[in-house]
Amino acid sequence: MTTRERELIEPVDLCLPNGWLNPAAIGWSRRPLHRANLRGWGRVKRWEYWGIVTPTHIVGIVASSLDYAGLHGVYVLDRLTGTEVVKKDVVVPLARGTAQPERSGAGRVVARGGGVEIVIDQDAAGTSIVATAPGVDIGLDVPLPDGWESLGVVIPWGPRRFQLTVKDVGRPVSGTLRLNDEEFTVSADDSFAVLDHGRGKWPYSVTWNWAAASKPGGPSLQFGGKWTDGTGYTENAIVVDGRLHKIGEELVWEYDRAEWTRPWRIHGERVDVTLEPFHEKVSRTNLGVVANETHQCFGEFNGRVRTDDGVWVDVAGLTGWAEEASNRW
Secondary structure (H helix, E strand, O other): OEOOOOEOOOOEEOEOOOOOEOHHHOOEEOOOOEEOOOOOOOOEEEEEEEEEEOOOEEEEEEEEEOOOEEEEEEEEEEOOOOEEEEEEEEEEEOOOOOEOOOOOOOEEEEEEEOOEEEEEEEEOOEEEEEEEEOOEEEEEEEEOOOOOOOEEEEEEOOOOOEEEEEEEEEEOOEEEEEEOOEEEEEOOOOOEEEEEEEEEEOOOEEEEEEEEEEOOOOOEEEEEEOOOOOOOOOOOEEEEOOEEEEOOEOOEEEOOOOOOOOOEEEEOOOEEEEEEEEEEEEEEEEOOOOEEEEEEEEEEEEEEEEOOOOOEEEOOOEEEEEEEEEEEO
16 A cells, blocks of 8 residues: 655654644654654653674664663674574663653663663764673764665554654664674674664554665665554655665565564565575563564565665665564553
């Protein structure tokens, strides 16, 4: 289904003074424009997720506040051996020690607890990421190139349930990854970073798909599904040379839930790509009425995507992931 989506070009508050969704905030943008002035409790979610892809490792860093708990984690996959060398997830009651700024790309994100510490500093020049957990120390710089475009979208389920997401794919990244006594250099020549910034008030039960992929000097992919279906807005795009091309259609996702590492296909009028996974990361949390199950498959993408001006872009050899996440929260 093709959608008709409004592009926002001026800063806007996500919420009205009463905490409901501001109708003027509904739309998508090429740079972060929303101030997430969320109020109160009631399934309010705030998170920052950074995924980093290097020739030797894939790193995931998440700092989140779900009102009643902070869920933080550090993950490191050794691509050469297929070993998950670090997989540390912690739950912090009432999200104590967690700070989440209102704007993407501005301010400090902090998450502490259970042996995990994450500090993310953001300004107009870019982002610095420092994260520690047992057996791992990470220090990264993610500069923001001039004119760089990302995808910001507000998904409106209703006046009291809505989500702001900023997906920024293919950012240059450099720094160090230390695993016990071994240090690895992260170079912008062969590595990239992906941001998932989220702020909103969610339904209790929801399932989503997310895919992201890139390579240094190449195009970047950002696709989502299920959670946006029927809202009139999508989170689908391709970024070429730092320019965002918004794809206003609900894409078809085909994958085998009995065998997650079989190929995934994502397609529509402007998209036809396939992911060949080389590793599946499985995450499960069960706190009774609160539960999560995520299958994130890392791999190589092939296929093609059409830009706004009708040009088909070959996406062969992009590295990234596709996932299905189911949440009761």
